[in-house]
Amino acid sequence: MNCNVGRTPEGIQLLTIGEQEPKGICGTGSAIMCTEDGSRLLSAFQGSVRLVDLDSAEAVTEVQEEGVVLSSLSNTGAFLVTCQRPGKAEDGSPAKNLKGWGRGEGRVWDLATGACVFSHAAKQVNKDSWPLLHWTSDDQAFMHVVTNTVHVYGRSDGFSAYRKVTIKGIGGLALSPVPFGAVTTNTTPQQPQPLPLLAAFLPEVKGSPAGAGIYALEGAGAVLVPEPQPLVRKSFFRSQGAKLMWNSRGSACLVLSYADFDATNQSYYGEQKLHYLPADPARSDEAVTVPLPKEGPVHDVQWSPTGDYFITVAGFMPAKVTLFNAACKPVYDLGSGPYNLVRWNPFGRFFAIAGFGNLPGDIVFYDKKTSGTCKQMGAVRSPAVSAEWSPDGRLLLTATTAPRLRVDNNIKVFTYHGEERLHQRFETLLEARWRPAPRGAFQDRPQSPERLEAVAKGGEAVVAAPTKPSYVPPHLRAAGVSSVAPNPRFNLARDEDDKPGKIKTGSGRSALPPGAEFVAAGNGKAASKNAKRRARKKGGAAGGSDDPEGDGAVEGDEAAEGPSPSGAPAALAAEQAAAAVASTSLQGSQHSAVSQSAGEMDEEARQKRIRALQKKQRQIQELKDKISAQGDKALTPEQREKLASEKAILDELASLGA
Structure with missing residues (x-):
């Protein structure tokens, strides 16, 4: 049975497909959180947090806690984590507070008994940094980040003590779903599974780049490593934070780094980059953007x-x-x-x-x-x-x-x-x-055979x-x-x-x-200009700053060589040599394109060639407009050569079906 859980200002409702009216579950509460099996719903009210049975709409467990603003469930749903609003300390002094940022007290509750098993005073808690506690997949341990250190708490001692793991500059972490290379996740509180891999984000510090790394927390004999070295690491600049995303196999992690300001001024919403980190240290060289x-x-x-x-x-x-x-x-x-x-x-x-x-x-x-x-x-x-x-x-x-x-x-x-x-x-x-x-209530199914058959027969498009x-x-x-009629070449x-x-x-x-x-060798505007530059040097030209294409562009090497004397024979020879090179290149490319259009050219290459020829056709039209305005005396030999090639270009376009 497929059911939707909706939250409105009046309360939380359960809507079943096929039924007209929603079923009221409880009054106004916080964000919807259900246990892993979907049997119970967690809802925060004023002064308490309730665990409500979705079928009977009755409270199963109620935790008395004032001012809860943030809450989350552990991976198996056995524990509830809550965070209160900033308040006053025991000595009566006001706690530090800046627009919702300040001191808050976080607690971990055992939902089976409703008892608090862990509490901690946390600073600077908000929705962006929540949740603060990162649980292993079996809920046998959780980790909490403090300055340059990760505290690891175990369930075996009731989360009463922690072990330190030093990772300098750590700004965020994510635990892999399963330990690297693990085959099974069947564990008990007496025999917990090994700790998973840890992916950490390291912000920029004093000009050094930001980065992300994957760390193994346990060494030989399942001993916790106090200062682990990264198995895989990737550095990158222009990053204020990152979202770490493991795959379900624990074999790779994606790092989505982001910055509020785009240094290229191309996006109002900042800048994002995606990086890939494999978990296997033997593949560390595959960590790439x-x-x-x-x-x-x-x-x-x-x-x-x-x-x-x-x-x-x-x-x-x-x-x-x-x-x-x-x-x-x-x-x-x-x-x-x-x-x-x-x-x-x-x-x-x-x-x-x-x-x-x-x-x-x-x-x-x-x-x-x-x-x-x-x-x-x-x-x-x-x-x-x-x-x-x-x-x-x-x-x-x-x-x-x-x-x-x-x-x-x-x-x-x-x-x-x-x-x-x-x-x-x-x-x-x-x-x-x-x-x-x-888990296991539904099985993976392909598209229904009835629909595939209907689509194949054209009965259901x-x-x-x-x-x-x-x-x-x-x-x-x-x-x-x-x-x-819309312009087919303009579509946002x-x-x-x-x-x-x-x-x-x-x-x-x-x-x-x-x-x-x-760009293939011998084709394109850049290659043509390089060929002309080499021809001028070979002809003994002293260089010049005039533009052979007539488009106002000046080569860097040409500008550095300085202007050539007007009327120099070497410059005239260079122009003739450049024209000969351009003509040979054009004829060669046309011959190659015609031979391909006879049957050797695939569709992608054909479309690319058509676009290139259409671009040349537009350039020829611009030259004709220039002649109408200034006369043909304003044309260079290369431009005259381009005008002479118009018929060949039109013939080739016709042969390509354009």
């Missing part, structure tokens, strides 16, 4: 629940979506579009990419095959704020909530191929989530996202024009040059920085 295919911010990145792939949504709009394997190799290009969010279903089979917030709300559903190929299952448009897959992996919940949006608050549920199953409106909705299910009518300017509306939502598909490896070319393009 993830080679994203497009410049711009990193909108979202998510590991598959199986830990074998991750998806990035990055780049200036339209953002580029790419599937990487666990070794940080790009395997599938999902194209570009108005997207800023990606969500995997619990089994890592289906995923959805969406564009929420100030984007139109397009949602596209994909089925990831074992080979890494991704097949689109459907699409829909639903503006929202959040998205989450159901525990059975078949339904996607989207929610429009306050205070992000004050109007049209609602919950929608879609199938994995985009069919709407539920639409529930609210006056004010603060949060919406799926009710968790016990893929659900397509609706499109808005094109904008018509007011002066054309008055003339009775109802639609205007999608890049028409994108060709989604499997990314080929082993092409023989080295990786280039983002935004750079590979």
Whole structure:
């Protein structure tokens, strides 16, 4: 049974698909937190924190605690961590407080008994740094960061003492889900599993770069290492903080570093970079900055629940979506579009990419095959704020909530191929989530055979996202024009040059920085200018500052050589030699392109050649406009040569089908 838990100003409600009215669970509380099996709900009230049974809506355990503002559950749900508002110390002096930052007392409660097992006075607690305690996967230990040190508390002694691990400059940490190389996680309080690996973020200090490292906390004989050395480390600049994300296998960690200020002045929202750290020290040389295919911010990145792939949504709009394997190799290009969010279903089979917030709300559903190929299952448009897959992996919940949006608050549920199953409106909705299910309650299932058969027969087409009518300017509306054909080369939502598909490896070319393009020898503007410069030197020219292309550009080497005497024979010889080189290069490239267009050229190379020829055609048209304005005496020999090649360019475009 799929149920949604929604939080409104009136209270927390349980909404079951197929039922009209929500079921009230409890009064107004804090953010929704459910136990791992979905049987109980944690809700903070004034003066207490209650554990409520979701079926009977009755309180099972109640912890008396005043002024709780932050709370969280341990990984297994056995312990509750709470933090109070800043208050006064015992001597009556006011605690330090600055806009919610100050002293707060954190406590750990055993939910089985309702007793406090650990308390600590913490400074500078806020939502960005919460939770302060990092639990191992079996809840047998937790870690707490202080200055240059990590304190490790164990459950065996009731969390009464800690052991120190020194990591200088540590600013944040994340524990791997399982210890590196672990096969099983079946443990008991008497025989806890080894401590997991620790990923730490190290901020910039006195001009030294920031960085992230992976540390092993235990050595031979399961002895805690007091000052461990990083197994893998990656340094990077321009970073104020980082989000550390382990995969479910504990074999790799992604580090999303961010800065509030973009040094390149290209983004108002700061700067983000994504880095990859393998857990195996034998692969430490593979710690790299993830080679994203497009410049711009990193909108979202998510590991598959199986830990074998991750998806990035990055780049200036339209953002580029790419599937990487666990070794940080790009395997599938999902194209570009108005997207800023990606969500995997619990089994890592289906995923959805969406564009929420100030984007139109397009949602596209994909089925990831074992080979890494991704097949689109459907699409829909639903503006929202959040998205989450159901525990059975078949339904996607989207929610429009306050205070992000004050109007049209609602919950929608879609199938994995985009069919709407539920639409529930609210006056004010603060949060919406799926009710968790016990582990093993659902099994991974592919697309239903009935739907695959219907699609194959054409009886059920893929659900397509609706499109808005094109904008018509007011002066054309008055003339009775109802639609205007859009410019196919101008689209802020999608890049028409994108060709989604499997990314080929082993092409023989080295990786280039983002935004750079590979230029073959003898082709391109830069290569042409270099050829002309070498021809002038070979002809004995003393150099000059005039521009052979007529576009105002001046080569660095030419400017350094100084001006040449007017009317020098060497300069004339250099111009003739440059013209001969340019003509030979043009004829050679045309001959090569014609031979390829006869059957040896693939579609990608054909489109690239067409774009290059169209660019030359535009340059020729600019030269014709220049002749009309200034006469043909203003042209250089190279420009005359380019004009003479117009017929050959048109013939080649016709042969390529352009």
